[in-house]
Amino acid sequence: MTREQLVVFWQRRWRRPPPKGISRRLLECNAAWLIQAEGQGGVGAATRRRLNELAEAGDDDGANEAAMKPGSRPKVPRRPLRAGSRLIRQWQGRTHVVDVVDDGFSYDGRNFSSLTAIAFEITGARWSGPRFFGLNRRKTQSGAERSTRETQAAAPGANSDPSDSCVEDGSDV
Known part of the structure; x- marks a missing residue:
């Protein structure tokens, strides 16, 4: 594309x-990103909401310092589990099965309002329920750390690794 075509694409x-003085390279990157995003x-x-929040919080000159401070970002809710889904977790040699129901979760014949309550019931410790069941994983865990933890988790009775859990989607049930 010529520079003129890239400017028309932007407009x-x-x-x-486009801003005055913008480079051809940035116009190309913008076009490539838009084409990829559309494809x-x-x-x-969630991304669109966050971008709108940042745009609204910014000044006309582009400054947006307040919205970028650590901890100022609102939490984006996790994708909800569908009723009928099943969470399966190995813990200390026993398989624990949790069914997702319309008003919460069912475990061991009882209804619970949160996965955290079920994780406490299973372990006796205050775990994050979603983390215990492997629904949100640490992004910083390196392959070396992961393999070490998997090796430790393989020891009988020492299983505390959320990667030993699985989720069955309710659409197949």
């Missing part, structure tokens, strides 16, 4: 001209 998408289904709702 059609953003409904305003992969666009930007997700």
Whole structure:
């Protein structure tokens, strides 16, 4: 694409001209990103909300320091589990099965409002329920750490690794 075509592409998408002095390379990157995002289904709702929050919090000059402070970002809710899904977790040599129901969770014939309550019931310790059942994993865990933890988890009775859990989607039930 020529620079003029890239500028027109920018104007059609953003409904305003590109900033003065913007490089051709940045115009190309913008076009590539837009084409990729559109091809992969666009930007997700949570990302769109966060971008709108940042845009609203910013000044006309582009400064947005308050919205970028650590801890100022609101938590994005996790994708909800569908009723009928089943969580399976190995803990100290025993298999624990939790069914997702309309109003919470069912475990061992009893209803619970949270996975954290079930994790406490199983372990006697205060675990994050979603983490205990492997629904949110640490992003910083390296392969070396993971293999060490998997080796330790393989020891009988020492299983505290959330990677030993699985989720069965309720749509197949």
